[in-house]
Amino acid sequence: MNQFSIVGKDVPRNDARAKATGSAIYTDDVKLPGMLYGQILRSPFPHARILHIDTSQAASLPGVRCVMTGEDTPKVKYGNWRLFPETQDEYPLAIDKVRFIGDEVAAVAAVDPDIAQEALSLIKVEYEELPGVFDVDAAIKEGAPIIHDYCPSNISVNRKIKYGDIDKAFAESDYVREDTFHVHAVSHAYLEPCAAVAQCDLDGRITLWTSTQVPYIIQCLLASTLQMRENDIRIIKPFVGGGFGGKMELRTWEFCAAFMAKKTGRPVKFTLTREEEFLTGRRRHPMTIHSKVGFKKDGTLTAKDLKIYLDGGAYNAMGPTATFLCGNFGAMLYRYPSYRFHGQHVYTNKPPASAMRGFGAPQSIFATETQMSLAAEELGLDPLDIRLKNAQVSGDTIPDVATISSCGFIEALNKVAEMSDWREKRKTLPKGRGIGIGCYSFISGGVFNWFNTQYPFSAAEVRAFDDGTAHLLTMAADIGQGCDTVLKQILAEAFGLTMEDIRITSADTAITPQADLGAWGSRLTLMNGNAVLDAANKIKAQLFGAVSARFNLNVIHEIECKDGKVYPKGRPDRSLSFGEAVAMAQKINRGEPLVARGYYTPRNKGLVTPSFSFGAQVAEVEVDQATGVVQVQKFWTAHDCGTAINPMAVEGQLEGSIQMGLGYALSEQFVMEGGKTLNTNFLDYKMPSSMDVPPSEVVHIETYEPEGPMGAKEAGEGLAIPTAPAIxxxxxxxxxxxxxxxxxxxxxxxxxxxxx
Amino acid sequence: MSLSHFDHYAPATLEEVFSLLQSKGPGARVMAGGTDLLLKIRHGALKPKYIIGLKNIRGLKTISFDASAGLTIGATALLAEVARHPDIVKHYPTIAQAARGTANPQIRNMGTVIGNLCNASPAADNAPTLLAMDAQIRIRGPEGERVLPLDQFFKGPGVTALVPLEIVTAVHVPAPPPNTGTAYLSLSARGKMDCTAVGVATMVTMTGKTCAGVRLFVGACGPVPLRAPKAEDILRGQELTEEVVEKAGTQASAESRPISDMRASGDYRTEMVAVLTRRVLREAHHRALAC
Known part of the structure; x- marks a missing residue:
């Protein structure tokens, strides 16, 4: 294992001090002279045709500067799946129909928020109500109301996977079981509601500050929907108070802020309320999961036939990716010699579901894990043993997906069993107390280019200076997960510098190099980390040349950067300081600054991901027999994220994951009636508070991922998967x-x- | 959404409060901590033109205790102050517990016990215990003071016995008789720090092995916190055996009238009234015997 100086250390987060002291600037803190305040008029009906909109009264209210409807826009549909334009099904404002309660119909910008609010009440919309469908069964029934004319079946995405002779495998199985699972929608509940501020300069170019996970995607989609050129749009991501998948698409307020700024010549801000977020916001896909699995008598898996309906809500959003991925996750944890998957994404008249931490995995793997435990019971095996028997190991190949290059799953299973005293407790706990297990595997970023970008998936620019410092520029979006810190650590390690020597500028599309696909799919540590290393290596090649020339070194010498110095390995006496080496390299180039760009795009890695994380979690609970109230007493987690670049940040991810998993398992749900969300505040949307989170212990299983930067792979989303099945x-x-x-x-x- | 516009007054005497209420008319609201009122304004449920803050009024914040006279909690005494007041913790532990169990630290540092009562939510955490302890509410108007048993104060969700121009100045809790125990338990979907879906409070007074007196109140299971008189009848004059407690639970359950809402179904609430009734009775009984 490599010896690192900064990688692998508990380094305090870049943003910790600013956030703890309240000095961090979020989008809603951005205030510009003459700024207008925007508000959105939303549909009160789950499904209706818009017959007529009269904005005249609203427009004549004193203080109102702009009122817009879909008719004022260029009417360009958008969606993240640019590779398949037929999946792009959304307009910034409704054109002909509204398809869920909260669907955006019109927008107002005024000199203060109260006037904007009053103006909304003056917009008269004439609707013709249409029958709505609120679950998958109703939506796919013969003769069901059609939500999008282009899609008469209401099934917008079909995804199939098949390998092995599945019929033969079931026929030869000793034990086959079939189960149906229903999993529900939950909210991202990021603490910072969505917000955007747009400004238009004298040349007509747009700058948009927005709370987003995907600056580059917003830049491209905003350009296409406004019919502007990409380079005329600048996206700046200030501090972001969480995203969890809910901020990875172009959204109405981003478009409207830009459109109205252009039209009025004044900056325009939108900030959503918590009620809007809960009533209309994106959410995790509810799914109906039919799963049939076959086993040999000894518990060896033979086959799996998985059929999943995703309740997508009114638009595709990130549903196509969730449909693809839940099928891949269905066969990622264990070795299935034969596998068949059919996923269908179904439109309903509800707020669109989209990406949410785990991206189809928390649902799919809840079914996998529950079924493994059910099978273990029936076959008379310990749930731990049936998992150990079928667990993926390094070198296993998932057909059509990838070869797993590093895998610490078996080690994680054994470790978590030991930490939790699994075997003893599983036998001896009294009635009312219980212990359970849940496992996960996850991707370190996706390979499939659904956004159809012409740029590398990740990019970084590194500038080295003769004062011994470096400047890292990257479009990677730190949304609270800590990638600014992790990327700085990787660069500091590569250069042998300290964290204080590295300056970072991130997520400004006019300044940081093209491009980065954003913060989702747990991709940034591996993908952007690799881009940073690529850039660092290009700089190091120049530094090494300079050092080599300075000391007249034999060409066979290996040179390294360590402790602020650049020197041949084993000969620290012949060293230059990092700054001196930069100065020398600069002289060699007649003054040219020392700058390099690095890139990463996964290649020859199948269609899913370049590398996989694994882990296992055990929960111990006490259930009040009379009230049915569940108290989780403790969690134990053992997981493999390759090299933990910043173990403290990984533990932060785990704590957040447990809080989210706890809510998913026990308390969070949308209470809905006829397409309307009733619990639109934190009083009645039961997200666990810090007081509800039980103690937890964690062990990082050390592996080294050959595809990752310094051996690292994902630690963001995978951990959100095992908690619900374990509980x-x-x-x-x-x-x-x-x-x-x-x-x-x-x-x-x-x-x-x-x-x- | 932003707050509607209102004028804020912070008078120093009750007389000023009444003259403001009189001159400003129905557009005026009094406010203690504002933790309920400001939320209602923010959500557009109330649009007062004038808010009259009570926090500057001398003496209204007082918490006083006397072994024979009992406990008085002033209108602007904070939930946090009630939760940690040494006399309350010692002599009225269940009142302290209910205050401590209300909302979160930030709210407890702003909100008041009286405000929780005047908000008249059927789920108010501080109501059932005070009702079980036979508290009286002190009401002041321009014409003077009147005292009302707390169980006549709640008239419906958000509705109290206050008439225009009146405010509550204090709640008074008599000194509990010897050999008395109290208990309050509540349930909600989130576990800690949550709005109560069902709550039950009781005060039990023992004479020897016999239950000489009992008061039993159920929260969040009707338009106001409900008394369960028939369940009390089952207990009064009896030894509190498991069988009697079991029966009282079933009876309290039959006397509650919960609705189904997003916090719990009516059926679950009904069932939990029985469970919680039995648990508070056992706990209060145990405490009464330990006195």
């Missing part, structure tokens, strides 16, 4: 109630007890 398994161990429809509520536990 569900523990609740079953404690009470006998096996949950197949999340969330696990006290009422379901008591009902199951009565039914027995």
């Amino acid at each position: 569900a398994d523990a609740v079953c161990h404690a009470t006998g109630y096996r949950c197949k429809d999340l969330p696990i509520t006290p009422e379901k536990i008591l009902r199951a007890k009565r039914d027995r």
Whole structure:
């Protein structure tokens, strides 16, 4: 294993001090002279035709500077799947129809928010109500209302995977079981609501500050929907208070802010309220999952047939990716000799579901893991053993996907069992207490180029200076996950410098190099990290040449950067300081600054991901037999993220994941009636608070990922997967109630007890 | 959404409060911590033109205790102050517990026990215990003071017995008789720090092995916190055996009238009234015997 100086150390986050002291500038903190305040008029109906909109009264209200509807726009549809334009199904403002309660119909900009609010009430919209569909079954029924004319079946995406002789494999299995699972929608509930501020300069170019995970995608899609050139749009991402997948598309307020800034010549700001976020915001896909699995008597997997319906809501959003990925996740953790998947993405008259931490995996793997535990019970095996028997190992190949280059899954299973005293507790815990397991595998970024970018997937620019410092420029978006810190660590390590020596400028599309696809799919550490290393290596090649010339070194000498110095390995006496080496290299180039760009695009890595993380989690619970209330006592986690570049940041990811998983398993859900979300505040949307999070212990399983920068792979989303299945398994161990429809509520536990 | 425009007054005497209420008319609202009122304004449910803050009024914040007279909590005494007041913690532990269990630290440092009562939510965390302890509410108007048993104060969700120009100045809790125990338990979907979906409070007074007196109140299971008189009848004059407690739970459950809403189904609430009733009775009984 390589010895690192800064990589692998608990380095405090770049943004920690600014956030803790309240000096961090978020989008809503951006205030520009003459700025107008925007508000959005939303549909009160889940499905209706727009017959007529009258904005005249609103426009004549004193203080109102701009009122716009879909008719004023260039009417260009957008969506992230540019490679397949038929999936692009959204307009910034509704043109003909509204398709969910909250669908955006018109926008107003005024000199203060109260006037804008009042103006909304003066816009008269005449609707013709249409029948709505609110779940998958109703949407795919013969004769169901059609939500998008182009898609009469309401099924907008079909995805199939097949390998091995599945019929033969089932026929030869000793044990086959079929189960149906229902998983529900939950909110990203990022603490910073969406916001955007647009400014138009005298040449008509747009600058947009926005709370986003994907500056480059916003730049491209804003350009196409405004019918402007990409280079005339500049996206700046200030500090972002969380995204979790909910801020990775172009959204109405970003378009409207830019459009209205151009039209009025004044800056325009939109900031959503928490109620708007809950009522209309993106969410995790509810899914209906039919899964059939076959085993040999000893627990060896033979086959899996997986059929998933995704309840996509009114638009595709990131649903196509979720449809692809939930199929890949269905066969990622264990070795399935034969596998068949059919995923269907279904339109309904509800707020669109989209990407959310885990991107199809929390749903798909909840079914996988629950079914593994069910099979273990029936086959008389310990749930741990059935997993150990089928676990992926390094070198395993997932057909049509990739070869797993590093995998610490078996080590994680054994470690988590030891930490939690699994075997003893599984036998001896009294009634009402239980212990359960959940496992995960996840991708370190995606390979499939659905955005159809012509740029590399990640890019970085590094400038080295003769004062011994370096400047890193990258479009990678730090949204609170900590990539600014991790990328600085990688560069500091590569150059042998300290964190204080590295300056970073990130996520400004006019300044940072083209391009980066954004913060999603747990891609930045591996992909942007590799781009940083590529740039660093190009600079180092020049420094090494300079050092070599300065000391007249034999060409066979290996040169390294360490402790602020550049020197031949084993000969630290012949060293230059980093700054001196830069000065020398600059002289060789007659004064040219020392600058390099680095890039990374995964190649020859199948269609899914260049590398996989793995892990296992155990939950111990106590269930109140009379009230059905579940208390999680403790979590133990062992996971493999390759080299943990910043272990403290990885633990932060784990803590956040546990909080999210706890809510997904036990308390969070949208209460909906006829397409309307009723619980639109944190009082009634039951996200766990810090007081609800139980203690947890973690062990990082050390592996070295050959494809990752300094051996690293993802640690962001994978950890959000195992918590719900682990809790569900523990609740079953404690009470006998096996949950197949999340969330696990006290009422379901008591009902199951009565039914027995 | 921003707040609607209002004028804010911070008078120093009750007399000024009444003269402001009189001169400003129905557009005026009094405010203690504002943790409920400002939310209602923000959501457009209330649009007062004038807000009269009570926090500058001398003496209104007082918490006083006397072994024979009992406990008085002033209108602007904070939830946090009630939660940690040494006399309350010692002599009225369940009142301290209910205050401590209300919302989160930030709210407890702004909000008041009286405000929680005047907001008249059926789920108010501080109501059931005070009701079980036979508290009285002190009301002042321009004409003078009147005192009302707390169980006559709540008239419906958000509605109290206050008439225009009146404000609550304090709640008074008598000194509990000897050999008395109290308990309050609540349930909600999130676990800690949440709005109560069902809550039950009781005060039990024992004479020897017999239950000499009992008051039992259920929160969040009706338009106002409800008393369960028939369940009390089952207990009064009896030894509190498991069988009697079991029966009282079932009876309290039958006396509650919960609705189904997004916080819990009516059926679950009904079932939990029985469970929580039994638990608070056992706990209060245990505490009464320990006195």
